[in-house]
Amino acid sequence: MSAKTSSLVEMRDLKVAFDGVEVLHGIDLDVAHGEALGLVGESGCGKSVTWLAALGLLPGKASVTGTVRLEGQDLSAAPRTVLETVRGKRIAMIFQDPSSSLNPVLRIGRQITEALAIHRGLTGAAAKAEALRLMDMVGIPDPRRRFDQYAHEFSGGQCQRLMIAVALAGEPELLIADEPTTALDATIQAQILDLLGTLQAETGMALVFISHDLGAVSQVCERVCVMYAGRIVEQGTVDQLFSAPRHPYTRGLFDAIPRIDGPRRRLIPIPGTVPHPRELPQGCAFSPRCPNATRFCETKRPRLLLQPDGRSLACVHPVEPAADDTHRTEIFEDTMQ
Template sequence: MPLVEVSNLTVAFSGTQVLHGIDLTIEKGEAVGLVGESGCGKSVTWLAALGLLPGKATVGGSVRLGDQQLVGASRTALENVRGSRIAMIFQDPSSSLNPVIRAGRQIAEAVELHRGLTGKAASFEAIRLMELVGIPDAVRRFDNFPHEFSGGQNQRLMIAMALSGNPDLLVADEPTTALDATIQAQILDLLISIRAETGMAIVFISHDLGAVSQVCERVCVMYAGRVVEKCSTETLFRQPRHPYTRGLFDAIPRLDGGRERMVPIPGTVPQPGRLPGGCAFAPRCGHTSELCHNSLPQLVSLGDDRAAACFHPIGDSTIVPAPHTVQTKQGVTVS
């Protein structure tokens, strides 16, 4: 049984659908990357799984943590999962830490909540976690406020707080976005070492393919609320098959060789509720046919460990058969 199994997960805000049937499995102890441009649904997927979306959100499908169903679970059941079974590190630690409570005390509160320790025992465990994530002189800095730490150290504090409940899965949502390159590398090394030490699984959400390659064994590429390609990291970096994935690689700046202009993906991600008929990436793609504009490609196996949602995968002269149901340009689904 997978640690987490996401099946046909859908999310709509006030009637506008933003996730369109996400299927994803996380095995015990593995690291999986979710990549894609901003707005593709990476973070929403896990906020929905943990019941952290606002009340106007409508969530459908299934998210199973072992044999426990999270979609539609009670508030009490979800509170018992958050932190103790699945912990999440958010993008901006400065907005997640309380600026008027001492940093060590915030970690100690998480220890008290998830582990049942109190008083000095909780404080000693908080100091141990601060040392684990590389906060120097943790005993003295226990009483410092968040503004007295650097941005990288605040991110380490968030990781320490996430580890306070010994979670089975750590969801790291863009944990290196606001950090410089040296601190980014330190945070990535920290996640790798903590995973090796604790055996927890990691979901690493990022638009940085280089960071994903260091942390993850498997990658899911998302676009416009759908998974468009998934496979092992090694396979993806050897030969991306979906045109969108290829576009992400082409837009990465290169440090070797001469100076070359980066190749951007033309256009922009379509807004939810304004998706084109057929493949959502078709207006930005250079590998389209009439089929792409009229039919919605499904995620199908391309052999080995790879699946892609594309009628014309790169490096393949064949055309993936169209599904039995077809979405027309007017948005009407017919058989």
């Protein structure tokens, strides 16, 4: 593997527990330089916790074990002073609710220039000029006039663009977008997704996109990890997962997507709910909801194993490709247009 495609971030056996209850069960994950990785799954499956743990942002009651390496540098055992040189500078994170991330009593310009001062040492006229450039880059109209406005004077979509500008201030090598379009309407969602794709192409940074929206993931990501109950259950390229999902949970996510065109079909919901971390089944966590589950699944937990087609899968009774899987390819192609 060349230096250009080598791993930027490596996670090995990352585990997180709150008050003695394990919620993340040994995550192994690599993010390459410049790649776009999607994390999908229901609420509570551990998508956000994975990266909050990696950056040391979980509360003190959380117990974190395992290793997280940034180009060989171990972040899991690093002191706070070292982590502060990584957060914002090398790894930046934007969240789904910009209104709770922007300071309501500070002007927008000051918030961006503050990030520039901390991460790049820019002050005065140089910082203002760079802040205006970032505002223009993320699509804020008339940035010079709006530089001295407050967050409440911007729309929800513009606030999310400003959060992206703050995140880009440190010129990060990795941007983690934690459901950045959830609080936005459909039109603004599409604009933000286009912006993330454009920025990644222009800057060469890696992107981790956390979302419930499979369509959004297909638009900006090259590779996808599907998480369930604190574990990765399937991992592969966007094309692989959208054309032929193999894990019953991944298949269930696609079956629940309504189609706008074509014949009307009854949606197939995934029965039941995600188990509470205190009450996980002895075997596969998805077995109580899985149509393919056997007694073996109820007692033995499958490992995430590499498959002949290059994907990774944690299932002993995977879904076999069927003729009706073609509609998943159509969804993928329609989304990418």
